[in-house]
Amino acid sequence: MIPILVFDIETIPDVAGIRRLESLPATMSDEEVAEHAFAARREKTGGDFLPHHLQRIAAISCVFRDNNGFRVRSLGTPEDGEASLVQSFFRTIEKYTPQLVSWNGGGFDLPVLHYRALVNGIRANRYWDLGEDDRDFKWNNYISRYHSRHTDLMDVLAMYQARANAPLDALAKLCGFPGKLGMDGGQVWHAFLAGRIDEIRNYCETDVVNTYLLYCRFQLMRGGFSPEEYADEIAFVKNSLAQESAPHWAEYLAAFEN
DSSP, X not given: OOOEEEEEEEEEEOHHHHHHHHTOOTTSOHHHHHHHHHHHHHHHHSSOOOOGGGEEEEEEEEEXXXXXXXXXXXXXXXXXXXXXXXXXXXXXXXHHOOEEEESSXXXXXXXXXXXXXXXXXXXXXXXXXSSSSOTXXXXXXXXXXXXXXXXXXXXXXXXXXXXXXXXXXXXXXXXXXXXXXXXXXXXHHHXXXXXXXXXXXXXXHHHHHHHHHHHHHHHHHHTSSOHHHHHHHHHHXXXXXXXXXXXXXXXXXXXXXX
16 A cells, blocks of 8 residues: 555744844743734734744654554654754655645645745755656646645645635544544643643644544545445554553543444
């Protein structure tokens, strides 16, 4: 089978970048710099969600499904810097050329990864190939919106209409999957300030499993799985998670609808 890589990122304000762009005094704390950016954003848009280029990646979590099984991990370690995490993500693509799957990856995760790769000087030759090195990539690559080498489930299911977009948590729960556990994206910055990076990584991991389960349901809908194959795959995921020692997986499995 073609390896499947489901990915999700969690981000925090790029405090260093905001300081540089705004020429803010060094005496301002990271929290004060972020609040300054949030306030400016609220005044401009009515909300405090910062633009993509002012997001810094705090965690990248992935599901990897191939002939060797099902694995879910956060890249790197809690101590690794952003550049190491971003490089690990693109290095995985370089090594395996997987099928990428995301929920809103085209609208958020990948643009942020692009900007942070640019800022950190990361090379990602295979990812950016549009057919120059591999002719097959001319017709199916990671960049073009309507190509399938990256499947943004939210975008596809909404027929590429933003007004039809649905949240991952709601769709997962409607399909009987656990949905989000522990926190949501709006709590990540304060969790990071409190040093709770492990909780952020755990939360990100449950999101990628939700996305993979929805991808399996999508494959059932489009004929990629027979009903029996779908049932077997969901059972396989559950059994794989049951082998994990981290306590958040026991909570996640308990939240499944039987």
